[in-house]
Amino acid sequence: MRAAVLTQFGAPLTVREVPDPEAGGGEVLVEVLAAAVAPYAAEVFGGRRNYPLVPPVVPGIGGVGRVVRVGPDATRLRVGDLVWCDCTVRSRDDALAPDITLQGWSSRGEGGARLAEHLHDGSFAELMRIPTENAYPLPAAAGDDPARWAALGVHVIPYGGLLAGGLAAGETLLVSGATGNLGSSAVAVALAMGAGRVVAPGRNRAALDLLADRFGPLVRPVPLSGDEAADRAAMSAAAEGPIDVVIDLLPPSAPSAVARTAAMTVREYGRVVLMGGVGMLGGGDLALPYPWLMRNSVTVRGQWMYPRTANVGMVRLLAPERVRSFGLDAVNDAVAHAASHGGPFDRTVLTPPAR
Incomplete structure (x- = not known):
């Protein structure tokens, strides 16, 4: 062959x-x-x-x-x-x-x-x-x-992360890295799973506009400025309510501060799923504050790839x-x-x- x-x-x-x-x-x-x-x-x-x-x-x-x-x-x-x-x-x-x-x-x-x-x-x-x-x-x-x-090989990865985070119909999801190949897929898959709203932060304005045009008002684009406090406030405001789940799909080149900013928008008793490459090329640690995690009962979970059953589910959800x-x-x-x-x-x- x-x-x-x-x-x-x-x-x-x-x-x-x-x-x-x-x-x-x-x-x-x-x-x-x-x-x-x-x-x-x-x-x-x-x-x-x-x-x-x-x-x-x-x-x-x-x-x-x-x-x-x-x-x-x-x-x-x-x-x-x-x-x-x-x-x-x-x-x-x-x-x-x-x-x-x-x-x-x-x-x-x-x-x-x-x-x-x-x-x-x-x-x-x-x-x-x-x-x-x-x-x-x-x-x-x-x-x-x-x-x-x-x-299917693209979509099943964030699908595995959303399953790990227990995303339920009607919940609000924030996708850290929403303008990338995997992040944009997470937006589409989450909406197919019944997410009530998806907050999509990113620096690429054209990609943010594409997501908004493709999915309408269910997607809330947030242009990032690089200022942690300002970006966190902007993402929280875009959600217009509690953010139930955050999934991080940032590439290895992204600084950990961007992942931390997104993660810390999640509500009390919320879930954070880490699937990206932050830290794989060196750089600072994610460093989520212990008191914030403990007092807000936040669940943080790492997820590499997906369970076998995710393949079957993704076959049913595939979009153009x-x-x-x-x-x-x-x-x-x-x-x-x-x-x-x-x-x-x-x-x-x-x-x-x-x-």
């Missing part, structure tokens, strides 16, 4: 022939129809994010495909089924705290590295081998436009996207396009040719 291979950090991806993957017991072989390209992919491949990928590796974070082969443990999947391939792979020998790898992308700890060694390659290829439980059936209509459905597709041979053009088109609802997708 043909695949895009990261041979070393800092080098362009090389499209070349590699052996077809062979699925073993508990695995499924899928023909890849569409795979999303993250806006920060160039940072990963360039080594700036220091992800624990081990070249040579076929990268890629999930995708849409058709089942080519199933193992003996599959009782409902059939050859030819259209599926979403979830990249979040969990070890099967610890139900309470499984090791996790993001297939073809990243991993966590020694156990995650061992999983990544076994399921080394991702979706930037004509074929992909995945665990049986990571294949989620899609409606037949997804076959008409698999590139749009590849956006603006998608630019590239063939496999143009993978480096796709990575460059994704880096410059990482705003709200702007997706870049690889579409390998049919075999």
Whole structure:
């Protein structure tokens, strides 16, 4: 098969022939129809994010495909089924705290590295081998436009955070990082879940206007000034009432003060979910005040990725996207396009040719 291979950090991806993957017991072989390209992919491949990928590796974070082969443990999947391939792979020998790898992308700890060694390659290829439980059936209509459905990999991340925060219908959510690729997705997903109001702070005025135009009065944009007290007051005023949940999806380049300002708008007994990259490149700690947390009974929760059931829920909630597709041979053009088109609802997708 043909695949895009990261041979070393800092080098362009090389499209070349590699052996077809062979699925073993508990695995499924899928023909890849569409795979999303993250806006920060160039940072990963360039080594700036220091992800624990081990070249040579076929990268890629999930995708849409058709089942080519199933193992003996599959009782409902059939050859030819259209599926979403979830990249979040969990070890099967610890139900309470499984090791996790993001297939073809990243991993966590020694156990995650061992999983990544076994399921080394991702979706930037004509074929992909995945665990049986990571294949989620899609409606037949997804076959008409698999590139749009590849956006599942974006939306399911904030969806996992909103589930972790217990967002309920009618509640007010504040999205820290609302103008980014994941943050804007959180706005859309929260409204699909029934949020009564979404406060959307950010510095990008054009992105804030896009959110307001797309979703109307349920979204309350807040241009940030950089002054913590003033920004906190502006976000609280925009909510016109208590803020029940704050979700942070800021990138690693964002200062911790921005995340802290947003978090401290939450009401008494409110919930704060941390899913972004603040602090991953160094910088100051989040430093939420102990007395404020304790006296207001605030719950702060970290959430990496999402539970398996979130994939099923997200299939039901998927909204339209603006998608630019590239063939496999143009993978480096796709990575460059994704880096410059990482705003709200702007997706870049690889579409390998049919075999």
